Amino acid sequence: MGSVVEEISNGGGHSVVDVESKAGFGGGIVDVYGEDCATEDQVLTPWTASVASGYTLLRDPHYNKGLAFTEKERDAHYLRGLLPPTVLTQELQEKKLMQNLRQYEVPLHRYIAMMDLQERNEGLFYKLLIDNVEELLPVVYTPTVGEACQKYGSIFRHPQGLYISLKEKGKILEVLKNWPDRGIQVIVVTDGERILGLGDLGCQGMGIPVGKLSLYTALGGVPPSACLPITIDVGTNNEKLLNDEFYIGIKQRRATGQEYAELLEEFMTAVKQNYGEKVLVQVEVFPILHFEDFANHNAFELLAKYSKTHLVFNDDIQGTASVVLAGLIASLKLLGGTLADHTFLFLGAGEAGTGIAELIALEISKKTGAPLEKARKKIWLVDSKGLIVKSRLGSLQHFKQPWAHDHEPIKELVDAVKKPLILALSNPTSQAECTAEEAYTWTKGRAIFGSGSPFDPVKYENKLLVPGQANNAYIFPGFGLGLIMAGAIRVHDDMLLAASEALATQVSEEHYAKGMIYPPFTNIRKISANIAAKVAAKVYELGLASNLPRPKDLVKYAESCMYSPRYRSYR
Ligand SMILES: NC(=O)C1=CN([C@@H]2O[C@H](COP(=O)(O)OP(=O)(O)OC[C@H]3O[C@@H](n4cnc5c(N)ncnc54)[C@H](OP(=O)(O)O)[C@@H]3O)[C@@H](O)[C@H]2O)C=CC1
Numbered sequence: 001m002g003s004v005v006e007e008i009s010n011g012g013g014h015s016v017v018d019v020e021s022k023a024g025f026g027g028g029i030v031d032v033y034g035e036d037c038a039t040e041d042q043v044l045t046p047w048t049a050s051v052a053s054g055y056t057l058l059r060d061p062h063y064n065k066g067l068a069f070t071e072k073e074r075d076a077h078y079l080r081g082l083l084p085p086t087v088l089t090q091e092l093q094e095k096k097l098m099q100n101l102r103q104y105e106v107p108l109h110r111y112i113a114m115m116d117l118q119e120r121n122e123g124l125f126y127k128l129l130i131d132n133v134e135e136l137l138p139v140v141y142t143p144t145v146g147e148a149c150q151k152y153g154s155i156f157r158h159p160q161g162l163y164i165s166l167k168e169k170g171k172i173l174e175v176l177k178n179w180p181d182r183g184i185q186v187i188v189v190t191d192g193e194r195i196l197g198l199g200d201l202g203c204q205g206m207g208i209p210v211g212k213l214s215l216y217t218a219l220g221g222v223p224p225s226a227c228l229p230i231t232i233d234v235g236t237n238n239e240k241l242l243n244d245e246f247y248i249g250i251k252q253r254r255a256t257g258q259e260y261a262e263l264l265e266e267f268m269t270a271v272k273q274n275y276g277e278k279v280l281v282q283v284e285v286f287p288i289l290h291f292e293d294f295a296n297h298n299a300f301e302l303l304a305k306y307s308k309t310h311l312v313f314n315d316d317i318q319g320t321a322s323v324v325l326a327g328l329i330a331s332l333k334l335l336g337g338t339l340a341d342h343t344f345l346f347l348g349a350g351e352a353g354t355g356i357a358e359l360i361a362l363e364i365s366k367k368t369g370a371p372l373e374k375a376r377k378k379i380w381l382v383d384s385k386g387l388i389v390k391s392r393l394g395s396l397q398h399f400k401q402p403w404a405h406d407h408e409p410i411k412e413l414v415d416a417v418k419k420p421l422i423l424a425l426s427n428p429t430s431q432a433e434c435t436a437e438e439a440y441t442w443t444k445g446r447a448i449f450g451s452g453s454p455f456d457p458v459k460y461e462n463k464l465l466v467p468g469q470a471n472n473a474y475i476f477p478g479f480g481l482g483l484i485m486a487g488a489i490r491v492h493d494d495m496l497l498a499a500s501e502a503l504a505t506q507v508s509e510e511h512y513a514k515g516m517i518y519p520p521f522t523n524i525r526k527i528s529a530n531i532a533a534k535v536a537a538k539v540y541e542l543g544l545a546s547n548l549p550r551p552k553d554l555v556k557y558a559e560s561c562m563y564s565p566r567y568r569s570y571r
């Protein structure tokens with residue numbers, strides 16, 4: 001290595017040290033970091049080399065290849081001696097890691113091993129996730145990510161993502177600038193108040209943006225360096241966490257009202273300031289702001305407010321709606337009729353329930369020409385207080401009000417059980433409305449079943465029934481890729497409908513024969529490319545694209561944009 005001259009600040013003073021020629025303390029050991037000459041109460045500057053080679057290269061997850069560095073790379077990048085002599089291919093590394101992972105019996109241990117891998121060697125992490133998607137999705141995503149968030153403080157090892165707490169009020173733009181990557185295309189943000197079906201997990205909700213973004217990359221091909229997980233910490237009302245000595249967030253009850261709104265406003269403005277880019281006169285593009293797992297009393301309002309000024313997408317409302325609509329469109333092949341011929345009943349009338357209901361009504365209205373209000377009459381919702389009906393109108397939250405119909409005979413509810421399509425959407429598995437086995441047993445094998453978290457196939461009277469995973473993970477990665485490809489400036493409901501139709505058309509006769517209404521996740525990158533192409537086409541059609549001219553073959557273009565986890569060669 002050439003002569004390195006660095007500035008070291010210690011004890012408040014400033015000195016320039018030639019680290020190669022100057023002998024350090026204790027028999028020639030160079031005190032490169034200035035640690036030996038500073039006492040505990042003296043300050044020093046934690047400087048670091050900026051070129052990734054040698055030891056630094058091995059500790060940089062974006063570039064590290066572990067034992068896969070070739071002989072030539074080991075010479076060129078000062079790695080000799082820092083690695084054992086053997087050179088392994090990425091495939092062999094993958095084989096070894098999968099063997100190791102399978103030895104962990106506790107799912108949380110697999111999760112921790114995967115997170116360690118992501119922090120150590122990003123390329124290998126994504127190679128594992130892409131090649132073993134059905135096996136590893138339940139590890140990095142639901143259900144295991146739920147347990148990880150509950151225990152996030154105790155298992156915390158490396159900080160992932162960006163934390164913006166009330167302490168950063170007035171400084172959010174500076175905080176955004178601390179993130180090392182500049183070309184951010186997707187931000188997944190949570191405030192941790194409704195983490196899956198587990199409630200308020202405060203700052204520990206960070207596991208969710210991290211997990212969702214790993215799916216943007218693995219399932220949708222968005223490069224990892226374009227992804228930014230953010231947790232907004234306004235406190236928590238979870239007493240257990242407030243009393244937990246390992247809790248990683250600020251220990252106070254949640255800020256609400258004006259204090260909350262001001263922090264969110266500052267954040268949204270800072271995102272525009274930091275990432276906004278003028279591409280045409282009057283047209284500014286900025287990253288997708290994907291809202292995740294906010295409580296419904298904030299989620300609907302934030303979506304309505306910022307969808308006019310930002311590229312905002314709420315996955316729990318819009319992504320879930322799109323995936324469920326896709327399942328319904330596909331299930332018509334098995335159930336018969338059109339959407340308008342059916343009556344829908346939801347247990348739960350929050351973000352997921354009313355989001356899905358609204359998109360179904362929109363699709364029915366578009367297909368039949370009926371007014372939206374009339375289409376809504378086909379849909380019934382139940383909340384914790386029972387069926388939503390007109391007589392409850394005065395006390396209903398605003399997002400439930402469109403579903404308050406005149407009460408009709410209970411007959412339809414019974415009908416719904418005769419030819420049942422059951423989607424037990426709640427996550428994680430512990431919160432599921434029913435298991436696959438229960439659904440098949442109660443209906444004597446007639447049910448078409450899908451669930452938010454995966455269930456194994458069930459043998460019922462010699463027939464193998466395969467439950468689908470009705471999870472927004474089918475939609476948001478491809479949806480996001482489509483928005484990015486087209487340089488979308490706003491999200492529009494028609495893009496969600498396009499995504500649903502694209503997903504529904506991927507279900508083959510072979511899948512239907514097994515009772516499936518979603519294609520398996522094994523082909524998810526191909527599915528995502530198709531969704532992305534249809535979404536991008538809609539963005540162009542609506543005049544909301546900034547990436548001009550429009551590529552001719554959008555599927556090919558989507559595939560060409562997708563990140564590959566293959567190791568690159570270093571010169
Ligand atoms: N599969 C997927 O892709 C997705 C799954 N989900 C899951 O769906 C679940 C709900 O999410 P979300 O809609 O955002 O949450 P919300 O908090 O917005 O809504 C929950 C709804 O469930 C109702 N509810 C709660 N308990 C009962 C009960 N015992 N009987 C009847 N209704 C009840 C609540 O009633 P009330 O309004 O009266 O309080 C509320 O309407 C979560 O478990 C989440 O993880 C969410 C998004 C995507």
Ligand SMILES: CC(=O)C(=O)O
Nearest residue numbers: 196293316427471472
């Ligand atoms: C899947 C999801 O987004 C949820 O359960 O909240």
Ligand SMILES: [Mg+2]
Nearest residue numbers: 196292293316
């Ligand atoms: Mg969610």
